[in-house]
Amino acid sequence: MSAPILEAKGLKAYYGPVQALFGLDFVVEERGVTALLGANGAGKTTTLRALSGLIAREGDIRLRGKPIGALSTEDIARLGVAHVPDGRGTFVDLTVDENLRLGAYARADGKDLKLDFERVFAYFPRLAERRRQQAGTLSGGEQQMLAISRALLTRPSLLMLDEPSFGLAPMLVEEIFRILAAINRDEGVSLLLVEQNASLALDLADHAVLIETGRVAMSGSALAMRADGSVRRAYLGY
């Protein structure tokens, strides 16, 4: 068993004086997909923000064994952790092309850039068509594609996604999840997925962590979680 790509132990997070996470433990396996499930306000988005260093946090966070709990957001991103934030984080006044170039900004190797652009355009041909367009004029689905593409251009080893299905039509959600599965399978990028749609998330994930009010309520393999009666009734709705 190889070391996990991401390991969090006793992760606590704070919004100013308010504590939002109370000691979370979970891992993302190398090349694995871990889903963070839970109700609104449980702390899923907060967990991603804490991992990225966007909010005050405590606890032991390790990326391939290296502690990253004290690093700045910029440095964590440069280590290969890409975070697709809630709301997609589009640079609305810049063009699609500029948004993508920003993804590659911190990369030392400029030479494979063209290849990487072609790769993301192969996943999302619609972005290629809209390359010169101002990103703020894209539809929600296209902005989600742009956010994922921008993250891919950082050449991440871990991709953290905050509700990639939010506000999208079901067909588009299916397409995006199919592409996420391909990114995980073909490129070996590990995924940490925050998702309201538990059924969808459990299809993609191998592990799942159920968060309730800032604590881990349950965790295990995706299969076991799906089979669990209380998870099924509360989050899968049958």
Add this chain to the structure above:
Amino acid sequence: MSEFLHQLASGLALGGVYAIMALALVMIYQATQLVNFAQGEMAMFSTYFAWKLMDMGWPYWRAFFATVAVSFIGGIVIERLIVRPFANAPVLASIIVFIGLALIFNALAGWLYGYSVVSFNTPFSGRSWFGNVYMSAHESGAVLVSLAVLALVYAFFRFTSLGLAMRAAAQNPTSSRLVGIRVGWMLALGWGLAAAIGAIAGMMAAPIVYLDPNMMGGVLIYAFAGAVLGGIDNPFGAAFGGFAVGVLENLMGAYVVGSETKLSVALAIIIGVLVWRPYGLFGRRLVARV
């Protein structure tokens, strides 16, 4: 008629100075939504630095580029040491810091170089260029230098990845950090660039308005009027506004209000724009989605 054209042309020369000063203001405004009231005094101090170098016998262009470089570094240092600690402070605290900075530079210049007015060299010699009888050689040169600065700044932000990163950091700091852009440094770089541009503005203005510790006070107000007129969130609107204010100020001074009261033209522009078109001629209308 020739008198009119002459006034128009001199307006353009100072307008160029206002345009690049306005650009410096916009650069910091876009990143922080704050107007740096010390921009003028920083530029004045840079100009004194150039004057000192030339006084020590440096040739003009060497002194010019050394001053630009030192101002660039000075701007970065000021941001890191003085402005940054107030990054999360209320707006009013930042404004007080800017006013304090302005007072410090003003007093420092007076203390180091004295309050008497001195003349400042121009590298553009001769009475006029290209048979242009309406402008002195310096005025023509100042317009060209202003246009060159505008073109360079445009090229930097439009075509380099560092320029793109600076625009991104100003627009969406969180997303910028998530792709590994060091947002704090981008802000410092913005201050450096603004200080360097201000230094050029100061060195172009000084042969016209003469050098003394208060030389940039008026210039900054005109530049601010230009920025507001063109749209303070639009660099090219602001630059256009700077030129427009320069011409307007000169014509009004010559024909309407007299040169003693022409500063009030700038204030009238500021108030007029804020009342009738707060986003300026080219600025974007701010619409908040609730």
